[in-house]
Amino acid sequence: MKDSDFELLVTSVQQAGRIKSGELEPARRFEVSAEDVRAIRAKLDKSQSEFALMIGVSVSTLQNWEQGRRQPEGPARALLKVASENPAAVAAALDPRRTPSAGVAAVGSRRR
Numbered sequence: 001m002k003d004s005d006f007e008l009l010v011t012s013v014q015q016a017g018r019i020k021s022g023e024l025e026p027a028r029r030f031e032v033s034a035e036d037v038r039a040i041r042a043k044l045d046k047s048q049s050e051f052a053l054m055i056g057v058s059v060s061t062l063q064n065w066e067q068g069r070r071q072p073e074g075p076a077r078a079l080l081k082v083a084s085e086n087p088a089a090v091a092a093a094l095d096p097r098r099t100p101s102a103g104v105a106a107v108g109s110r111r112r
Helices: 003-020 034-043 048-055 059-066 072-086 087-094
Strands: none
Touching: 034 059, 034 072, 048 072, 048 087, 059 072, 072 087
């Protein structure tokens, strides 16, 4: 690794620590409102149970997000951001009704 790349990584880690401790504000934030979660689900034309299954959360978690009682965090927030900007890509990757292309093994399947 180049010294300049390493220095950039060190600086990033230091900034992350300062952001976490509250000394520094993040450069950008992505907040997901209850309306956003509902709209994302609507773009994908999914019921609550279908959408929850698709993104790997419980229906009650999804309902809490949609009713504003809780906020998505971490990977769920990132996935919802991607889904809001490119719902077709998320549907293509995660829709359980979608069948794998011919000649391509499904993820997790084993040939015997």
